[in-house]
Amino acid sequence: MSDEHWIQTIVIVGGGSAGWMTAAALARGLDRRYCIRVVESQDIGVVGVGEATIPPIRLFNAMLGLDEAEFMRETQATYKLGIRFRDWGAVGQDYFHPFGVYGLNAELGHFFQYWLKLNQEGPHQEGGALALSDYSLCAQAAKAGRFDRQSDDPRDPMSTFGFAYHFDTILYGQYLRRFAQKLGVARTEGEVVQVDQNAETGFVTALRLKSGQVVEGDLFIDCSGFRGLLIEQTLKAGYEDWSDLLPMDRAAAAPCALKGPLSPYTTSTAREAGWQWRIPLQHRVGNGYVYSSRFISDDDAVAALTANLENAPLAEARLLRFNTGRRRKMWDKNVVAIGLSSGFMEPLESTSIHLVQASINKLLQHFPDRSFAPANRDVYNRRIATDMETIRDFLVLHYKATARDDAALWSYVRGMAIPDSLAERIALFEERGQLVIHPDEMFTPTSWLAVLLGQGVRPRSYSPLVAGQDSRAIADGFRNMKALIARRVEAMPNHADYLKHHGMWAAQAAMA
Numbered sequence: 480m481s482d483e484h485w486i487q488t489i490v491i492v493g494g495g496s497a498g499w500m501t502a503a504a505l506a507r508g509l510d511r512r513y514c515i516r517v518v519e520s521q522d523i524g525v526v527g528v529g530e531a532t533i534p535p536i537r538l539f540n541a542m543l544g545l546d547e548a549e550f551m552r553e554t555q556a557t558y559k560l561g562i563r564f565r566d567w568g569a570v571g572q573d574y575f576h577p578f579g580v581y582g583l584n585a586e587l588g589h590f591f592q593y594w595l596k597l598n599q600e601g602p603h604q605e606g607g608a609l610a611l612s613d614y615s616l617c618a619q620a621a622k623a624g625r626f627d628r629q630s631d632d633p634r635d636p637m638s639t640f641g642f643a644y645h646f647d648t649i650l651y652g653q654y655l656r657r658f659a660q661k662l663g664v665a666r667t668e669g670e671v672v673q674v675d676q677n678a679e680t681g682f683v684t685a686l687r688l689k690s691g692q693v694v695e696g697d698l699f700i701d702c703s704g705f706r707g708l709l710i711e712q713t714l715k716a717g718y719e720d721w722s723d724l725l726p727m728d729r730a731a732a733a734p735c736a737l738k739g740p741l742s743p744y745t746t747s748t749a750r751e752a753g754w755q756w757r758i759p760l761q762h763r764v765g766n767g768y769v770y771s772s773r774f775i776s777d778d779d780a781v782a783a784l785t786a787n788l789e790n791a792p793l794a795e796a797r798l799l800r801f802n803t804g805r806r807r808k809m810w811d812k813n814v815v816a817i818g819l820s821s822g823f824m825e826p827l828e829s830t831s832i833h834l835v836q837a838s839i840n841k842l843l844q845h846f847p848d849r850s851f852a853p854a855n856r857d858v859y860n861r862r863i864a865t866d867m868e869t870i871r872d873f874l875v876l877h878y879k880a881t882a883r884d885d886a887a888l889w890s891y892v893r894g895m896a897i898p899d900s901l902a903e904r905i906a907l908f909e910e911r912g913q914l915v916i917h918p919d920e921m922f923t924p925t926s927w928l929a930v931l932l933g934q935g936v937r938p939r940s941y942s943p944l945v946a947g948q949d950s951r952a953i954a955d956g957f958r959n960m961k962a963l964i965a966r967r968v969e970a971m972p973n974h975a976d977y978l979k980h981h982g983m984w985a986a987q988a989a990m991a
């Protein structure tokens with residue numbers, strides 16, 4: 480093949496987390512033949528929120544070859560063992576969505592079915608129903624404010640552990656920018672004011688900046704955030720609106736200083752017209768009220784946020800607007816949208832940065848040549864659409880499965896029609912606790928189980944495969960498992976001490 484056949488210049492528009500994650504990963508994953516350039520405008524700035532992640536981020540950082548301690552210091556990061564949900568299923572109710580797995584043998588199917596059988600039979604237990612979270616190392620470590628290293632040895636209880644990070648998203652972008660630039664990625668500062676297209680094909684050929692500079696390329700990656708400068712404003716890919724299912728459309732965000740110990744988890748507290756996040760970092764706590772403007776005014780949302788902070792806000796609340804849904808085409812012609820430009824489903828389960836990572840992985844798998852084969856593009860679009868739809872269903876579950884009827888938002892979401900794909904999952908679970916996970920799916924059985932049970936969905940029976948098993952022996956096994964988990968957690972260091980001891984604490988972090 481001649482050089483004409485291959486892509487030579489990749490232009491990434493946007494220098495938020497999506498732009499620099501993409502630049503860093505392409506610089507690492509492609510050979511030096513490619514010229515990679517990021518165009519970003521400091522006048523426009525970045526969205527500047529997005530501090531909680533899920534475990535696959537570790538694979539992304541490892542793929543880049545980042546040193547974990549350096550990454551944590553540079554981004555003022557903390558560990559995240561899951562999400563504590565307060566007042567979601569009902570006011571006053573609390574549950575934990577842990578990472579890792581339930582039980583100690585990493586075989587969730589049987590563990591959960593045994594748990595169901597014991598709980599439905601009842602008399603084998605002292606003190607009533609068995610709490611599922613007693614059998615999760617992550618949930619128990621989170622409750623105790625502790626952290627320790629995960630193990631690769633399947634015989635070690637710590638192999639059932641899992642974790643992700645909370646980090647300062649602006650610092651993460653800057654850290655990746657330095658990393659990518661060291662690998663040869665070029666950066667152009669300036670605002671794109673015009674996009675040139677081939678008159679026949681409509682392919683993007685060049686970007687014109689306010690300064691008059693022209694940036695040409697073969698493949699353009701749109702990381703321009705909600706505006707979708709190339710994918711929507713230029714190519715008009717269209718948007719599939721999911722606001723009927725996910726009615727949140729705004730957020731008010733304000734940081735404050737930490738009060739109390741450094742918790743290794745995100746907290747999500749349901750409120751009158753949405754929910755509030757609390758994300759502890761080394762130097763501050765990130766907070767935000769995500770709400771639906773159909774059910775509360777901006778002023779009332781900001782007042783509710785500031786009334787519910789553990790300390791005075793360190794800055795005035797910032798308002799962010801969004802529209803839940805996805806682009807109809809994430810890849811059109813020679814433009815691939817990654818990040819907020821490809822769609823957004825609200826931050827409830829910290830899935831946006833993960834979708835950036837998933838898009839980059841799939842782009843590498845489907846990396847085009849200059850022919851931009853339509854079949855390759857179509858498969859990419861279908862795979863990303865499926866990723867987004869399974870995440871959408873998981874998020875919708877949190878709203879649909881609630882007993883709350885104390886405010887208009889909660890009455891609306893409880894009564895709303897849901898996709899058949901989600902209705903089927905709930906029906907299967909209600910029958911006898913079956914969890915059906917799709918092959919490519921990001922959320923694990925642990926996640927579905929935690930949220931289904933946490934939100935009050937209860938199976939009527941259990942699997943016939945465990946019906947004949949000796950319940951007393953199972954109950955003994957559960958008692959031992961609970962005691963072993965408690966002992967293991969007791970031996971773990973405190974979260975902040977772990978960070979300090981392993982050289983992960985940033986020198987300028989405010990908290991001692």
Ligand code: FAD
Pocket residue numbers: 492493494495496497498518519520521523524525526527528529530531532648669670671672702703704705706708730767799801817818819820826829830831832833
């Ligand atoms: P942006 O950060 O908006 O970056 C866009 C870039 O494009 C900027 O550099 C801008 O300067 C540039 N640009 C735009 N137009 C032009 C132009 N004309 N010329 C030149 N440059 C241009 N995700 C999570 O995973 N976890 C979370 O906890 C989480 N919380 C969130 C909370 C809220 C309220 C919101 C709204 C989002 C949250 N997200 C979260 C999503 C997360 O913030 C984003 O996915 C992530 O930051 C990537 O953003 P981005 O890079 O796509 O867009």
